[in-house]
Amino acid sequence: MKREIPVRNVARAALITVLGFLIAILGNLLIPQVAELTVETYKWGPFLFNLNSFYRLVLGLIIVFYLIAGARALKRPELRPEYVKQKWFRFAMGLVLLVYDLAGTKLRITPQPFFPGPAEVLKTFLDDGPYLMQNTLFSLRLFGVGFGIGILLGLTTGVLIGWFPKVYYWVYPIVRITGVIPAVAWMPFALTLFPNAFSSAVFLMAICSWFPIASQTAFGIQTTEKSQFEAARTLGAKNSFLVFHVAIPHAMPQIFNGIQSACGNSFTFLVIAEMMGQPGGLGYYINISKIWAIYGQVFAAILVMALLFSVIIAVLNQIKAYVLRWQKGRFV
Amino acid sequence: MSQPIIEIKQVSRIYVDEDRSSDDSSSVLALKDINLEVEEGEFLSIIGPSGCGKTTLLRLIGGLDKPQAGELTMAGEKITGPDPKRGYVFQQGSLFPWLTVEKNIAAGLKARGVFRQSRDRVPEFIRLVGLDGFESAYPHQISGGMAQRVAIARALINDPQILLLDEPMGALDSFTRADIQDKLLEIHRKDHKTMILVTHDVDEAIYLSDRIVIMTPRPGKIHEIVSVNLPADRDRTSSDFLEMRKEIMRRFSKANAEADKVDMAAYI
Ligand SMILES: Nc1ncnc2c1ncn2[C@@H]1O[C@H](COP(=O)(O)OP(=O)(O)OP(=O)(O)O)[C@@H](O)[C@H]1O
Numbered sequence: 347m348k349r350e351i352p353v354r355n356v357a358r359a360a361l362i363t364v365l366g367f368l369i370a371i372l373g374n375l376l377i378p379q380v381a382e383l384t385v386e387t388y389k390w391g392p393f394l395f396n397l398n399s400f401y402r403l404v405l406g407l408i409i410v411f412y413l414i415a416g417a418r419a420l421k422r423p424e425l426r427p428e429y430v431k432q433k434w435f436r437f438a439m440g441l442v443l444l445v446y447d448l449a450g451t452k453l454r455i456t457p458q459p460f461f462p463g464p465a466e467v468l469k470t471f472l473d474d475g476p477y478l479m480q481n482t483l484f485s486l487r488l489f490g491v492g493f494g495i496g497i498l499l500g501l502t503t504g505v506l507i508g509w510f511p512k513v514y515y516w517v518y519p520i521v522r523i524t525g526v527i528p529a530v531a532w533m534p535f536a537l538t539l540f541p542n543a544f545s546s547a548v549f550l551m552a553i554c555s556w557f558p559i560a561s562q563t564a565f566g567i568q569t570t571e572k573s574q575f576e577a578a579r580t581l582g583a584k585n586s587f588l589v590f591h592v593a594i595p596h597a598m599p600q601i602f603n604g605i606q607s608a609c610g611n612s613f614t615f616l617v618i619a620e621m622m623g624q625p626g627g628l629g630y631y632i633n634i635s636k637i638w639a640i641y642g643q644v645f646a647a648i649l650v651m652a653l654l655f656s657v658i659i660a661v662l663n664q665i666k667a668y669v670l671r672w673q674k675g676r677f678v
Numbered sequence: 679m680s681q682p683i684i685e686i687k688q689v690s691r692i693y694v695d696e697d698r699s700s701d702d703s704s705s706v707l708a709l710k711d712i713n714l715e716v717e718e719g720e721f722l723s724i725i726g727p728s729g730c731g732k733t734t735l736l737r738l739i740g741g742l743d744k745p746q747a748g749e750l751t752m753a754g755e756k757i758t759g760p761d762p763k764r765g766y767v768f769q770q771g772s773l774f775p776w777l778t779v780e781k782n783i784a785a786g787l788k789a790r791g792v793f794r795q796s797r798d799r800v801p802e803f804i805r806l807v808g809l810d811g812f813e814s815a816y817p818h819q820i821s822g823g824m825a826q827r828v829a830i831a832r833a834l835i836n837d838p839q840i841l842l843l844d845e846p847m848g849a850l851d852s853f854t855r856a857d858i859q860d861k862l863l864e865i866h867r868k869d870h871k872t873m874i875l876v877t878h879d880v881d882e883a884i885y886l887s888d889r890i891v892i893m894t895p896r897p898g899k900i901h902e903i904v905s906v907n908l909p910a911d912r913d914r915t916s917s918d919f920l921e922m923r924k925e926i927m928r929r930f931s932k933a934n935a936e937a938d939k940v941d942m943a944a945y946i
């Protein structure tokens with residue numbers, strides 16, 4: 347076992363992190379606005395914000411976030427290596443933000459209006475927050491329905507293909523062929539066949555999730571050792587037990603592989619579909635913002651997307667780690 | 679004497695290589711004309727060199743495999759498939775890796791759909807095989823000996839009339855082995871459960887059995903059946919035990935020499 351990283355190093359990493367973002371805050375506070383910029387004031391409950399103070403608030407929140415992460419690393423030594431290792435990257439993030447703030451907002455030497463400064467990106471949350479939120483929820487709903495249906499279809503067909511040789515014979519070739527067709531090829535078809543934009547996007551996400559999940563599930567089921575079925579049968583198991591308590595648990599690692607790659611596919615299709623004609627969603631929001639040439643909003647939507655997708659992936663990883671907890675420490 | 683619990687009549691099992699079924703030399707006569715009766719409450723061991731068909735025979739009794747010729751019955755009923763009345767402990771690694779020790783043992787009840795009414799049996803069987811404290815460990819986290827004890831408990835929780843054991847201690851060190859042997863004896867004595875044990879350890883066979891079946895390979899046949907007339911509590915170092923051991927070894931090598939002669943004759 348590796349030696350535990352001492353508290354001193356964790357504290358130093360926290361300090362370096364805080365320092366990086368503190369430099370960004372001080373830079374925003376002390377460097378005067380050189381280029382021309384109208385600074386409006388927004389009221390949020392009892393608080394008044396302008397784009398700069400809001401930007402500094404967000405930087406402050408990032409500092410708090412990393413301090414909490416540091417405190418967690420103090421409590422749980424297994425988290426320390428990662429936390430300590432990342433310190434210079436986080437420091438650099440602070441510096442990059444400083445330079446970006448300087449070039450984008452204070453001096454406005456970045457190509458305008460395409461690359462607004464960080465404060466102007468965050469300003470979107472002040473002047474268009476509710477609408478951005480509404481579109482985020484739209485994306486989340488569309489994703490949930492499409493990906494959810496894809497998972498259900500994929501699991502069902504995967505189990506059937508993996509379990510029944512007849513189904514394998516007749517259905518697997520179809521899965522194979524639809525699997526190699528890039529799902530974009532379905533777009534014209536999806537748009538004409540389905541009654542509205544929402545259901546056609548759901549179809550696209552479901553079909554691009556279907557293939558990896560179905561084929562991985564079938565593979566996991568087919569590779570179940572005969573001895574495990576035999577063990578179950580000597581215990582008095584019927585076929586349903588063999589499917590649900592032997593084959594499917596055995597296939598769980600593969601099922602999660604399938605779900606994870608389906609998840610990535612679905613993100614892509616979610617955004618493509620939204621850009622091609624949904625009445626809402628983050629992709630839609632990016633599109634209209636681009637039409638109005640408000641690039642701060644484009645970046646804000648991308649930021650939200652990055653956060654949203656990261657959270658979804660993290661949740662999926664947590665579920666996977668829980669379901670596959672029996673594998674922990676089984677492989678090196 | 680009452681009706682034997684297991685009757686095996688003229689059973690043969692041939693493995694045919696399906697890829698080369700036209701080629702005669704590719705099929706293996708794993709068992710030839712096996713006749714055997716097992717009495718209720720008996721501890722029977724089957725010994726023989728590797729490849730003589732011990733596993734094949736046990737699988738047939740378990741209902742995991744079907745003979746090409748002959749018939750196997752349990753209490754007069756033809757054996758057509760696996761049945762929880764016949765508990766089976768595999769040669770190795772048949773535990774479900776995704777279930778904890780406790781849930782592996784409970785799997786027997788779940789498979790029969792009686793978990794709800796008999797869940798109290800689980801802790802009882804964990805205790806029986808001495809695995810208290812390891813309830814929530816996963817199979818890869820416990821030792822080989824513990825894993826086999828879980829497999830035994832899992833087979834026993836369904837209260838089978840017979841326990842079939844295929845070299846359950848084959849891969850274990852002698853201390854762990856002795857430990858499990860005593861556990862098996864304890865269970866055998868307590869419930870008078872019929873047990874059929876496949877092993878290639880002569881000492882183990884003598885220590886545990888009422889009768890020992892000696893098998894020879896190519897083709898797999900029963901050479902002879904030896905009754906072990908030793909007291910119930912056996913001492914591995916007593917002179918009677920050692921005498922018995924010598925006797926079995928002698929018969930064993932004679933059986934093998936004969937089998938080899940037959941084998942050679944087939945090639946000449
Ligand atoms: N599924 C199978 N297909 C083809 N041949 C088989 C199969 N199972 C066993 N055999 C052959 O049948 C013979 C008997 O095998 P079996 O597994 O019953 O031997 P065993 O006595 O249990 O040996 P061991 O002590 O090594 O476990 C061997 O020659 C083996 O190669």
Ligand SMILES: [Mg+2]
Nearest residue numbers: 732733734769
């Ligand atoms: Mg064997």
